[in-house]
Amino acid sequence: MQNFYYNIPTKVYFGKGQIENLGAAMKAVSESVLLVYGGGSIKKNGLYDKVIDQLAKNGIRYCELSGVEPNPRIESVREGVRICRENELKAVLAVGGGSTIDCAKIIASGCCYDGDPWDQVVDNSKITEALPVAAVLTLAATGSEMDGFAVISDLSKNEKWGSGNELTKPVFSIMDPEYTFTVPARQTAAGTADIMSHTFENYFTSEKGAYLQARFCEGVLKTCIRYAPEAMEKPDSYEARANLMWASSMAINGICSYGENTAWAVHPMEHELSAFYDITHGVGLAILTPYWMEYVLNDETMWRFVEYGKNVWGITDGTDEEIARAAIEKTKEFFASLGLPSKLSEIGIDDEHFDIMAEKAAAGGLEYGFIPLYKDDVINIFRNAL
Amino acid sequence: MQNFYYNIPTKVYFGKGQIENLGAAMKAVSESVLLVYGGGSIKKNGLYDKVIDQLAKNGIRYCELSGVEPNPRIESVREGVRICRENELKAVLAVGGGSTIDCAKIIASGCCYDGDPWDQVVDNSKITEALPVAAVLTLAATGSEMDGFAVISDLSKNEKWGSGNELTKPVFSIMDPEYTFTVPARQTAAGTADIMSHTFENYFTSEKGAYLQARFCEGVLKTCIRYAPEAMEKPDSYEARANLMWASSMAINGICSYGENTAWAVHPMEHELSAFYDITHGVGLAILTPYWMEYVLNDETMWRFVEYGKNVWGITDGTDEEIARAAIEKTKEFFASLGLPSKLSEIGIDDEHFDIMAEKAAAGGLEYGFIPLYKDDVINIFRNAL
Numbered sequence: 001m002q003n004f005y006y007n008i009p010t011k012v013y014f015g016k017g018q019i020e021n022l023g024a025a026m027k028a029v030s031e032s033v034l035l036v037y038g039g040g041s042i043k044k045n046g047l048y049d050k051v052i053d054q055l056a057k058n059g060i061r062y063c064e065l066s067g068v069e070p071n072p073r074i075e076s077v078r079e080g081v082r083i084c085r086e087n088e089l090k091a092v093l094a095v096g097g098g099s100t101i102d103c104a105k106i107i108a109s110g111c112c113y114d115g116d117p118w119d120q121v122v123d124n125s126k127i128t129e130a131l132p133v134a135a136v137l138t139l140a141a142t143g144s145e146m147d148g149f150a151v152i153s154d155l156s157k158n159e160k161w162g163s164g165n166e167l168t169k170p171v172f173s174i175m176d177p178e179y180t181f182t183v184p185a186r187q188t189a190a191g192t193a194d195i196m197s198h199t200f201e202n203y204f205t206s207e208k209g210a211y212l213q214a215r216f217c218e219g220v221l222k223t224c225i226r227y228a229p230e231a232m233e234k235p236d237s238y239e240a241r242a243n244l245m246w247a248s249s250m251a252i253n254g255i256c257s258y259g260e261n262t263a264w265a266v267h268p269m270e271h272e273l274s275a276f277y278d279i280t281h282g283v284g285l286a287i288l289t290p291y292w293m294e295y296v297l298n299d300e301t302m303w304r305f306v307e308y309g310k311n312v313w314g315i316t317d318g319t320d321e322e323i324a325r326a327a328i329e330k331t332k333e334f335f336a337s338l339g340l341p342s343k344l345s346e347i348g349i350d351d352e353h354f355d356i357m358a359e360k361a362a363a364g365g366l367e368y369g370f371i372p373l374y375k376d377d378v379i380n381i382f383r384n385a386l
Numbered sequence: 387m388q389n390f391y392y393n394i395p396t397k398v399y400f401g402k403g404q405i406e407n408l409g410a411a412m413k414a415v416s417e418s419v420l421l422v423y424g425g426g427s428i429k430k431n432g433l434y435d436k437v438i439d440q441l442a443k444n445g446i447r448y449c450e451l452s453g454v455e456p457n458p459r460i461e462s463v464r465e466g467v468r469i470c471r472e473n474e475l476k477a478v479l480a481v482g483g484g485s486t487i488d489c490a491k492i493i494a495s496g497c498c499y500d501g502d503p504w505d506q507v508v509d510n511s512k513i514t515e516a517l518p519v520a521a522v523l524t525l526a527a528t529g530s531e532m533d534g535f536a537v538i539s540d541l542s543k544n545e546k547w548g549s550g551n552e553l554t555k556p557v558f559s560i561m562d563p564e565y566t567f568t569v570p571a572r573q574t575a576a577g578t579a580d581i582m583s584h585t586f587e588n589y590f591t592s593e594k595g596a597y598l599q600a601r602f603c604e605g606v607l608k609t610c611i612r613y614a615p616e617a618m619e620k621p622d623s624y625e626a627r628a629n630l631m632w633a634s635s636m637a638i639n640g641i642c643s644y645g646e647n648t649a650w651a652v653h654p655m656e657h658e659l660s661a662f663y664d665i666t667h668g669v670g671l672a673i674l675t676p677y678w679m680e681y682v683l684n685d686e687t688m689w690r691f692v693e694y695g696k697n698v699w700g701i702t703d704g705t706d707e708e709i710a711r712a713a714i715e716k717t718k719e720f721f722a723s724l725g726l727p728s729k730l731s732e733i734g735i736d737d738e739h740f741d742i743m744a745e746k747a748a749a750g751g752l753e754y755g756f757i758p759l760y761k762d763d764v765i766n767i768f769r770n771a772l
């Protein structure tokens with residue numbers, strides 16, 4: 001097990017009706033806040049009114065930034081920073097899914113930085129101070145509600161990078177699974193692929209001694225496999241939504257990765273797909289994951305695939321290689337069963353930009369991963385996924 | 387899944403050499419501290435010198451309270467409060483295992499309370515303020531390094547109660563598995579029984595919807611089963627000690643219990659044993675656990691025992707009842723394989739105090755447990771364990 005520094009400061013109000021705690025929790029942090037949200041679905045389902053009511057009842061001054069995009073843009077971040085500065089707002093409250101929360105995080109750090117916030121996206125060491133961030137979560141997927149990461153795009157440059165650090169971890173999050181009852185099936189599927197991919201990134205590590213963490217990863221994976229189909233069939237299954245929501249946080253808040261030496265592989269590759277084609281992140285991950293698994297399976301990595309097959313899928317018969325390959329096949333079948341595409345060609349991606357996308361992905365630290373990957377490897381994985 | 391409030395504020399410096407962070411981390415909390423430790427083993431192994439060096443280098447003023455007992459006494463707490471007050475110390479640093487940390491917590495709350503700290507032991511609502519507590523851990527067992535609980539005894543009254551709340555959670559803990567290399571085999575075994583018992587208390591719940599948390603519990607249990615024998619055979623196995631140490635924290639910090647409606651059962655029963663006989667806590671737990679399991683196994687609780695058998699012990703053959711009973715038998719055999727006693731009579735306990743012990747244990751909330759238990763049930767379980 002590697003040395004690590006554990007720090008998960010986010011307080012979580014989890015469950016039905018927890019929005020009632022928003023006002024008091026927010027007030028304890030700041031008396032003024034930028035309210036950040038997306039396309040307006042929170043106005044249709046009544047959540048917006050509840051949030052405003054909580055802020056008003058507690059005398060919290062607020063301004064709004066709405067219309068934050070999926071794959072949030074640097075332009076929205078800049079606009080948020082501008083509003084905060086002009087109105088002297090001292091905290092940022094995101095109401096939405098991972099995109100909204102990610103946007104809020106870099107607004108929060110951007111407010112404490114003299115230059116353009118894009119500098120902080122490409123270099124997280126430039127985040128040395130941030131306004132407090134809080135979140136009301138409406139989608140189980142990215143885990144942004146309980147970690148420090150933020151992924152921001154500049155589509156004018158076809159660039160999408162992850163940033164953030166300890167300072168951008170939310171101070172608190174309200175997580176009511178009922179707010180995800182209205183998430184459509186295809187988004188539930190994509191969110192599940194995202195949760196599973198975060199877990200895979202942590203699980204497929206060369207560190208053999210982080211035994212407990214690996215068992216936690218398997219728990220998250222089993223939870224996704226158990227509940228994603230149920231949440232798609234019965235969107236108002238509280239048990240399914242609650243387990244997926246808590247799994248989304250646990251997949252990425254550190255519980256599954258502290259003590260491992262993980263360097264993510266599939267995420268940097270997928271970020272290039274969505275930077276160039278603006279596809280749904282989880283869809284890209286679902287397509288690439290099985291091909292990445294096939295590509296990195298070898299004698300050295302076999303042990304972990306065998307554990308994966310046995311402990312997650314319950315495969316006990318066969319040689320190690322047979323178990324490993326069956327587990328990869330199960331992964332592919334599972335994503336397909338959720339209605340997710342299995343090939344890049346299905347979502348209109350061809351090999352036109354493979355070269356530049358692979359070059360950029362490889363620059364994202366892929367040589368330090370489970371198996372070191374370089375530009376040509378990424379091109380091969382993209383080709384296999386065509 | 388039940389509603390819950392997640393709050394684990396403790397920062398953890400985990401791994402080799404992390405003691406180097408003690409001084410700076412302590413200094414950020416307070417410039418004066420009460421150093422609390424036990425029987426002096428930290429002076430033999432050099433840890434004491436390192437701690438003093440860290441405090442000195444960072445200009446932190448300190449006084450000492452040494453000789454804290456296993457099953458720490460209220461007298462030690464009172465003495466700690468007195469020293470803090472006389473010397474105006476503003477934080478408490480425990481260096482040791484759970485007993486030392488528990489003692490430090492009630493010293494910390496006692497310093498902010500006008501009456502006798504025993505009031506706070508029997509009624510945790512009287513803990514409304516506390517000095518910051520920090521810990522350097524030397525034993526994987528109670529998980530006190532990452533939770534708010536403290537168990538304190540008044541042997542003059544044969545009383546032992548658990549207390550503590552959010553305010554007594556350590557602000558940081560230094561967890562270097564190397565400091566547990568010198569823990570003797572029998573204490574390693576008892577500590578493992580404690581970790582497993584905390585996990586069982588969370589795992590055996592009537593809440594069926596906390597699926598992810600149950601998988602995490604299974605991960606902790608598998609970790610104990612995998613590594614306790616190795617740590618006893620090879621005391622300096624870093625991998626074994628590290629996994630047991632992290633498991634000790636995860637078993638009780640909330641990760642395994644948030645969202646469940648757990649009311650502990652075996653701990654209140656064991657507390658009576660050690661209140662009357664001053665036995666090692668983990669030994670009492672190891673004896674009682676399988677008898678408690680047999681006693682609460684019925685048609686309604688079967689499902690969880692079957693999951694336990696399948697997911698932790700890999701038992702797949704047989705009827706549900708056969709799997710459940712085999713899992714309980716495996717539990718008993720495992721504790722025996724660690725050299726732990728299997729009967730109360732083996733450690734000199736007879737039925738003399740069963741009546742009063744059962745009455746007191748039943749008053750500890752046993753009627754709200756996995757299966758409601760009353761005084762007569764506790765007597766039956768004690769008798770079965772004789």
